[in-house]
Amino acid sequence: MKTRAAVALGPGQDFEIRELELDEPRPDEVTVRMVASGVCHTDAIIRDQWYPVPLPAVLGHEGAGVVEAVGSAVQGLEVGDRVVVGPAFCGECEQCLAGHPMYCLNFYDRNFSARRTDGSTAFTAADGTAVGSNFFGQSSFAEHTNVVAHGTVKVAEDAPLDLLGPLGCGIMTxxxxxxxxxxxxxxxxxxxxxxxxxxxxxxxxxxxxxxxxxxxxxxxxxxxxxxxxxxxxxxxxxxxxxxxxxxxxxxxxxxxxxxxxxxxxxxxxxxxxxxxxxxxxxxxxxxxxxxxxxxxxxxxxxxxxxxxxxxEGDAVPKEFIPRLIALHERGAFPFDALTKTYAFDDINAAFADSASGETLKPIIVY
Missing domain, CATH: 3.40.50.720 (NAD(P)-binding Rossmann-like Domain)
Incomplete structure (x- = not known):
């Protein structure tokens, strides 16, 4: 399908919203229609190349949305499920098996390579060139994106998706x-x-x-x-x-x-x-x-x-994010007081306000 996405081009450059081609979800992925995505300091330092992530790429790693397609090997998720998306991990190394997936031995490659493990990307530009995807397993600065399924956390049907995305990184951290x-x-x-x-x-x-x-x-x-x-x-x-x-x-x-x-x-x-x-x-x-x-x-x-x-708070997202949601529902964790929403077309204003300190936690709403 075609989708709009904010593309990071290089250090200090504004994100450009472009129409990209999104491929079909791989067997271990789900296609998510993003409802909202938090803006994190990590997105800014990757855009500015503090870490060598290949650009151009679609960044964003605090996504929340609705599942629209399910890969053939995915279990436990269905079309229509509402999800918050956390980081990617392999699920098989000694750290993952010990209950510390945020220290996955493959964490850097899975989250910072802007590629799938086979080297492919989910996004393609109009001229056929690859655009980096799978940033933190999700690349959530897109209206639709393919997400590593085991990084998703299913939430209630009435969950406020326009608020919950930052639980996947900054708030969780x-x-x-x-x-x-x-x-x-x-x-x-x-x-x-x-x-x-x-x-x-x-x-x-x-x-x-x-x-x-x-x-x-x-x-x-x-x-x-x-x-x-x-x-x-x-x-x-x-x-x-x-x-x-x-x-x-x-x-x-x-x-x-x-x-x-x-x-x-x-x-x-x-x-x-x-x-x-x-x-x-x-x-x-x-x-x-x-x-x-x-x-x-x-x-x-x-x-x-x-x-x-x-x-990432040494968290197991599928256990920890529901805990934070429960605390928030009880009024014991009012993280919504930190947030301000921005339209997708205003993503660069959101980054500017985050950098200046005017906004603590910007959330892009699609």
């Missing part, structure tokens, strides 16, 4: 890093560095987990004020004061848990320094390959801290 990896105990303390969508999702998850001291760190006063309105107990403007010192004063020595959502080396160092004795820190912020951060290992050694790097 922040919330999963807290709930699945740090796992703060009720009454515990946590510091979260960065008040973007991932950081705010982490904060909402920490609140849902029962953390009693939730400290948000950023340099934008309006974001910090917004965080307080959503549940932060304290805020620290790291442009005005050293966050590690401020956090030590607030907590009597440092937090039990901390999360860096920025990927900025100096912020990562601040996060590690904010930990108390035997504290546990985590990093989810993406940085350019080769980025190094200064860590005082001499001081950290005697503090017994732990450090984790976290991909």
């Amino acid at each position: 922040g919330a999963g890093a807290v709930l699945n990896v740090l796992a703060p105990k009720p009454g515990s303390s946590i510091a979260i560095f960065g008040t973007g969508a991932v950081g705010m999702a982490a904060m909402l998850a920490a609140k849902a987990a029962g953390a009693s001291t939730i400290i948000m760190v950023d340099i934008v006063p309006s974001r910090l004020e917004f965080a307080r309105g959503l549940g932060a107990t304290h805020t620290v403007n790291s442009k005005e004061q050293d966050p590690a010192s401020a956090i030590a004063e607030l907590t009597g020595g440092g937090v039990e848990y901390a999360l860096d959502t920025t990927g900025v080396p100096a912020v990562f160092a601040q996060m590690t320094n904010s930990l108390g004795i035997r504290g546990h820190g985590a990093l989810v912020g993406a940085a350019r390959m080769g980025t190094e951060a200064p860590i005082d290992i001499g001081t950290l050694l005697v503090r017994g801290v732990s450090m984790s790097t976290v991909v």
Whole structure:
């Protein structure tokens, strides 16, 4: 079929909406009519070639939509099913079998090659040239796309698809890093560095987990004020004061848990320094390959801290996304407060607003 899609052409260039040819779904795929797709920082850094993903390609990896065709080998999905789409994974390697598909040994190839495993693409331009597809198993910046079936999560018929797409990456990343990896105990303390969508999702998850001291760190006063309105107990403007010192004063020595959502080396160092004795820190912020951060290992050694790097919240999407939906339905995870919708034709405005910080989590609605 023919479909409209936003094509990434190169660093710093606007996405171009073009009509492409979409092929038939492979045996392990389903064709999804996208209802909406979140805009994620990862889409921007791939467009700008922080990672060597071949362009031109259709990006987008926070899709939600309706199944319109089912591959011959797919089980458990039917035409008309409503789905949220998560990352692709092989399902067969030791990490997948151990319940950690976000650390699939084939994760990079399955999500960043912009190709199927056989080298083909689902999209073709008018002149017959291939256009990259299967980004994170989905390439959701298209009105129709072929999706790896095992990455889909079936949701209820009345589920708000125009809202749920970001659960497949950004919201899952922040919330999963807290709930699945740090796992703060009720009454515990946590510091979260960065008040973007991932950081705010982490904060909402920490609140849902029962953390009693939730400290948000950023340099934008309006974001910090917004965080307080959503549940932060304290805020620290790291442009005005050293966050590690401020956090030590607030907590009597440092937090039990901390999360860096920025990927900025100096912020990562601040996060590690904010930990108390035997504290546990985590990093989810993406940085350019080769980025190094200064860590005082001499001081950290005697503090017994732990450090984790976290991909996609270390989630099993078919288990974790329904948990987040259930929390949202109970009013315990109001991530909709982070979102703003944009028409498909306004996708470049959505990216600009995301980059400027005007919008925490843009959602493209088709």
